[in-house]
Amino acid sequence: MSAPPPVLLMADDRPTSFTRYAAENLPDNLVLLRFSNASKDLPETYLRQTAHLPAFWVREHVPLEEEAARYRAWADELPVPPSRFCNPSEPRQAVAQRFAGLAGLPHLTECQVRWVRDKEAMKQRFRELGLDTARYERVSTVAEVETFAELVGWPVVLKPVDSFACVDTFRISEPGALSAADLGTRTWLVEEHLQGTEWEVCALIHRGEVLDAWPSAMPCRPLDIVDGAMNANISVPTDEGPPFDLRAMLQRIATGMEIDHGYVHMEFFVVGDKVYASEIGVRLAGCEITANHGHAYGFDVFGATLDVYQGRRPGLEYTDRRCVGDLLLPLPDSGTVLRISSTEELLRLPGVIDAALHVSVGDQVAARRASHNASGYVHVAAGSIAEVEVRMRGVLDAFAIEVATPAHGAEAAKR
CATH class of the missing domain: 3.40.50.20 (Rossmann fold)
Known part of the structure; x- marks a missing residue:
């Protein structure tokens, strides 16, 4: 037994x-x-x-x-x-x-937590493991930010060392764009703004072994998303994925960080023929990225994740190979929701295989500048990255949400 x-x-x-x-x-x-x-x-x-x-x-x-x-x-x-x-x-x-x-x-030990939370310690560990990263520096003053930018070139990316989901992360394009008040008393990391293509990759680790790696394309970069661009991630189990051994890269990191088990989520850049490690987390991916992988490969990804956290090796038996992405539906303002498209309407749109709403008519909502800010999401399937993206933009065209802001309510009361 x-x-x-x-x-x-x-x-x-x-x-x-x-x-x-x-x-x-x-x-x-x-x-x-x-x-x-x-x-x-x-x-x-x-x-x-x-x-x-x-x-x-x-x-x-x-x-x-x-x-x-x-x-x-x-x-x-x-x-x-x-x-x-x-x-x-x-x-x-x-x-x-x-x-x-x-x-x-x-x-995770205190040292491991630093490697996966403190962005300076993280990038330093990446470099110790032989991975390329953007140039970076820990800073606390405007002068330090601008001196760094003059060295590597504008723009630069500024973020708290322990930020996540692009909260308080900014692209700084020119001298004078920052004040001491903007920095406050927090500790920040400034880094080189890389060109090329930003990707994500997720993996499960069991007894120190990376079992598989699942790449995701991002139609828009996270820093563009928090400024209003389409918020989406697309799992890519086809030959459209980046032509690198991502499993080997993650195995180097798992071994070097002594990660025994768990779900890892990583962001990286491809610039020409080089890969630049960006950030890694030992936890499930944000938004609905993890669910994308289950839909794209045709397996129970959440069940497999629970297996590794319970100390069991999951059977990764895939039954499908298609591109599937999560599109986060916009939450444009803070206030009271007056109107929003229904899940039934969303599920009738081309390629939509799942839909969920986080808010309903009458709810009080708070919009915020974060990559997971959303009123709900849909999963969209197709045969290629481009086709998924086209279908996602069709969803955005069809989706409707109306939020009454406090200012809007005051104007209505005057009338």
Whole structure:
């Protein structure tokens, strides 16, 4: 008789397709780790949907050592306490991994967290492993940014060392564009703006081995997306993918960073015949990129991901090879949603195989400058990158959303 699957402790700070999948498919083998200072990001509907699962809340302003001790006593009262850990959250990487270590669960070390969160340490490690990167420098003043730009050429990219989803990431095109107030007291990384094509690649790692690598094309760069360009990623299991051994590149990184298991998501640039490593995260990809791979290759990608976090080797048996992308639907303003296209309307559009809306008429919404800002998403399938992109632009032409901003409401009241 085979041993029962281990119970997994999963950090849960916002609803995602992956956390919803885990809640549905591991009803007896999943425990949720939640943080009280993230409660605002967990809607009541999601809390009701996951109410059947045991959940431990880490209290704010309490030493993590005390909370881990309280967790261990709490977990001992469960039928089977968790023996494995999964953190799909990028911003909580440091605290979640430290908590897992204090709880006696498999986790990333403090050094590994620096490699996958601190962009300077990350790029330094890439270079130590023999990978090319854009030129970069840690900065804290406007003068340091401008001195660097004069060395490598304008424009440059400026980002906090621990940023994600392009939050507070900017392309600086000329001297005088920054002030000391813009930088505040944070620590920043400035880097060379690379030309060429930006790509993404995801992979699963089991016992230190990269099992496979799945590339994604980006019709528009993330820095253009946060300024209004089409927000999309396209999984490419065809010969249109970049002509490099991506699995070997990721294996070099996994070995060099001593990553034993997990899902990794990486961005890189192809400039001529060279690859430049950009950034890597040991967690699921943002937006709906992970789901793209499942649709494109025809396999249960979320189930395979849960396998590696439970210490099991997944069977990667693909049944399809087509290009499938996620298109994030725009959320143009903050305010009250007056009108939005329905999922039924979206599913009737050419190539759309799945659709979900995050907001409904009457909801209060807050738009923000981030690459995951959206009112919903669709998955679009076709035989090539170009055909998927054409169909995505058709979706954007057909999609309608109207948001009443506070200013709009004030004007309506005057009339």
